[in-house]
Amino acid sequence: MNLSVTIIIPAYNAVNFLERAVKSALAQDFVKEIIIVEDGSQDDTYQLALQLEQKYDLVQVQTHENRVNKGLAATRNRGLEFASGDWIQVLDADDELMHGKIASQLRIIKPDSTFVVGNSLDIYADGRVTKRSFYENTWQGLIVGKFGISSANLFNRKALASIGGFDGKLRTSEEYDLMFRLMKEGNMPVFDPNYLTKIHITEGSLSRGKQYEEILSTNWINLRKRIRKHLIEKGKFTLFLNYWYSGSVGTFLESFGLPIDETVNKTFLKIYKVEKRLKKRIYLTFFNQYKKATEILIENQRKGS
Structure with a gap:
């Protein structure tokens, strides 16, 4: 290949997790270069990035002019x-690629x-x-947000260039906008069913304040409305998609x-809401039955030992 x-x-x-991301990138096949783009950090991330550049031949460090902070999309x-490279793997600094991800x-x-x-x-902090x-x-998948995440996906570099890359004005929803x-240009993906990316969920990634939540909700809703409008114009907004749009957007609002x-x-x-409640009830019933059966099995093993 x-x-x-x-x-x-x-x-x-x-600074606390950049080296982990870099090492997971170095372990991949077909890697031509690893570009760390430092985005005006307030800790020692820039100094660590320079150390990694000195340590590993494949690593290079770039910044914005005057090391200003511009956000994820612009970075x-x-x-x-x-x-x-022919293909682009975007890897958030707190995420991790598992062995064979790119080759797969x-x-x-x-x-x-x-x-x-x-x-x-x-991956959560509590294990x-x-x-x-x-x-x-x-x-x-695009409407409901079940369409991969940047670190789990892989992009053709020329395809990204043809649409101008990420929208640098966005601070959220930039990957789904991309x-x-x-897809508006007729570019449909292929799917890799393997689970080969670790997304580390930290306290900071769960809560970023009211202002961030307002931006997130606005961008999320506006993107879904653009998707809906496009599908209607193309005659592709089926009852099936209307159901999922109405359910996911309605509950989000x-x-x-x-x-x-x-x-x-x-x-x-x-x-949609009734269906979700039924699925949750079925899941909880199954989980409780499984938990009870496991406890009985453990107790029987203890008595037999």
Whole structure:
């Protein structure tokens, strides 16, 4: 396979985990270069990045002019300016690639592939691990946010250049905005079912203040409305997609205390909420039965020993 990959690692206040990300990148096959883009950190991230550049031949360090902070999307674009690989692996500094991640995804690409959607594992500080799985129906996955995450996916560099990369004005939803713009051009992904990326969930990534939440909710909703408008214009907004749009957007609006707007089919929203409650009840019933059976098995083993 005669392909090369550039790994771009945006780094902001990442001194505690940047080296872990870099080492996971170095362990991958087909890597041509690893570009750390330092985004005006307030800790020692920049100094650590320079040390890693000295230590590893594949690593280079870039910054914005005067080391100003520009946010994730603009920082990823800065890395794209220096990238020369055929494919781009974006790796957030607090995430981690598992062995064989890039090779697994390169094996399934086709000559006209523009990006790969992958699954990932959420790793919590208390040791919990949950699976973050994609929906293989492309528009459904994009609407509900089940379409991979940047570190789990892989992008063709020329395809990214053709749409101008990430939208540097966005501070949230930039990865789904990027995939939407690729798909608008008819570029559909291929899917890698393996779980080969670790997303480390930290306290800081769970809560970033009211201002951040307002930006997040606005960008999230506006993107879904753009997707809906595009699908309607193309005659592709089916009842199936309307159901998932109404359910996910409606519950999202309610979670932020926002009014349900005219784009949401209220009947579909009610059905969606009933379906979610039923699924939760079934899951809890199964979990409790499994827990009880496990406790009985352990007790029987203890008595027999």
